[in-house]
Amino acid sequence: MDLSIIIVNYKTEELTSNCIDSIIKSNTKGLSYEIILVDNASEDGSVEAIKMRFPEVKVIENHENLGFSKANNIGMEVSKGEFLLLLNSDTIVELNTLKGAIAFISDHKHIGALGCKILLPSGKLDPACKRSFPTPLNGLYHSLNLDMAFPESTRFGAYNLTYVDENKTCSIDCIMGAFMLVPRAVIDVVGMLDEDFFMYGEDIDWCYRIKQAGYQIIYYPEVRIFHHKKASGIGKRNPKVIAAFYDSMIIFYNKHYQHKYNGLTRWAVTSGTTILKKMALAKNKRRK
Numbered sequence: 001m002d003l004s005i006i007i008v009n010y011k012t013e014e015l016t017s018n019c020i021d022s023i024i025k026s027n028t029k030g031l032s033y034e035i036i037l038v039d040n041a042s043e044d045g046s047v048e049a050i051k052m053r054f055p056e057v058k059v060i061e062n063h064e065n066l067g068f069s070k071a072n073n074i075g076m077e078v079s080k081g082e083f084l085l086l087l088n089s090d091t092i093v094e095l096n097t098l099k100g101a102i103a104f105i106s107d108h109k110h111i112g113a114l115g116c117k118i119l120l121p122s123g124k125l126d127p128a129c130k131r132s133f134p135t136p137l138n139g140l141y142h143s144l145n146l147d148m149a150f151p152e153s154t155r156f157g158a159y160n161l162t163y164v165d166e167n168k169t170c171s172i173d174c175i176m177g178a179f180m181l182v183p184r185a186v187i188d189v190v191g192m193l194d195e196d197f198f199m200y201g202e203d204i205d206w207c208y209r210i211k212q213a214g215y216q217i218i219y220y221p222e223v224r225i226f227h228h229k230k231a232s233g234i235g236k237r238n239p240k241v242i243a244a245f246y247d248s249m250i251i252f253y254n255k256h257y258q259h260k261y262n263g264l265t266r267w268a269v270t271s272g273t274t275i276l277k278k279m280a281l282a283k284n285k286r287r288k
Contacts, residue, residue: 003033003102004081007089008071010039013046015228016089020054023087027096034058036079038071067198068177076192084187088178090228091118100223101181112186112215113207115175117166117224126176126227127160130219133173133208134159134252136261136269143276164219171216177203178227182210189213194255199241201248208256239281246277 005023009016020035035057039047041064051059060074072086083102087093097116105114118129132138141147142159151162161172180203190209193202207217253269261269 001032001034001080001082003031003083003085003098004079005033005035005085005087006038006072006075006079007035007087008038008040008068008075009042009046009050009089010065011042011044011046012089013044013049016046017050017053019087019089019091020050020057022092023098026093027099029099031099031102033098034080036060036075038062038075040065040067040071067195069193069195069197069199069202073192073195076187082184084182084184086177086180088227091178092226094224097223097225101220104220104222105181105183108218110216111218112182112210112213113175113217114181115217115219116179117221118176118178118227119224121226121228125166126229127162129176130161130164130172131174131204132158132161134204134249136257136265139249167221169218169220169222172219173211173217174204174207175217175219179225180206186210186213186215196251197248198244200245201252205252205255239284242280242284243277246273246280249273
């Protein structure tokens with residue numbers, strides 16, 4: 001089998017169905033693939049609806065919400081494809097996205113993970129689809145919105161590579177978990193997603209490990225998807241989602257960076273992230 005597509009669902013029946021429908025309607029001539037849906041205990045009838053509409057989809061039902069990383073790993077464990085695609089449930093693939101991505105990665109054996117051009121419903125680029133690793137300095141510039149103020153600056157725009165042409169194929173540090181195409185042979189070397197990340201950050205960590213193993217992370221804008229960003233989360237204003245976002249930053253830093261920087265930097269990163277987390281939770285609590 002050429003391709004295993006893994007989609008995690010949590011109470012997003014309509015979005016997930018639209019995503020699956022876009023896959024089925026896309027150009028997959030000559031491409032053998034399977035769709036594996038891993039449901040994180042939605043308990044809203046979405047699994048039953050998806051099973052009825054798409055009997056060809058393999059559905060795995062978890063008995064509790066195990067998070068994005070664990071759910072994807074469960075799907076990867078039963079997959080059979082030479083290539084594995086992690087695809088968010090809130091995405092729509094274009095007609096030639098899958099076939100084009102597989103053709104490109106098959107012709108370039110040095111690729112450890114391939115990302116595509118990801119567009120928001122407005123048609124604008126989702127800037128997170130091509131990024132540098134979140135070093136303390138990159139993170140600081142991003143949190144101060146200096147990348148937005150100076151998008152052409154290689155210094156201030158490094159976090160989301162705002163100075164890189166969005167239509168240019170290039171080697172970067174990390175791509176986005178909404179669309180990650182990875183050869184099985186690479187997963188055999190670096191392992192699957194780190195389940196310490198409940199959601200957020202697992203894609204960056206995976207890319208970091210893939211690059212450490214000597215592979216390249218490629219942004220390939222010749223193929224595209226549309227991303228209804230944040231729609232597939234537990235809830236836009238759910239405190240658990242907000243906390244997971246900031247917690248993932250600390251997990252990544254402690255795993256990969258804490259021995260690369262001095263104690264003052266470590267304190268600044270941990271304290272700063274904790275403060276941002278508290279501010280975000282407080283702001284969220286004030287919302288009606």
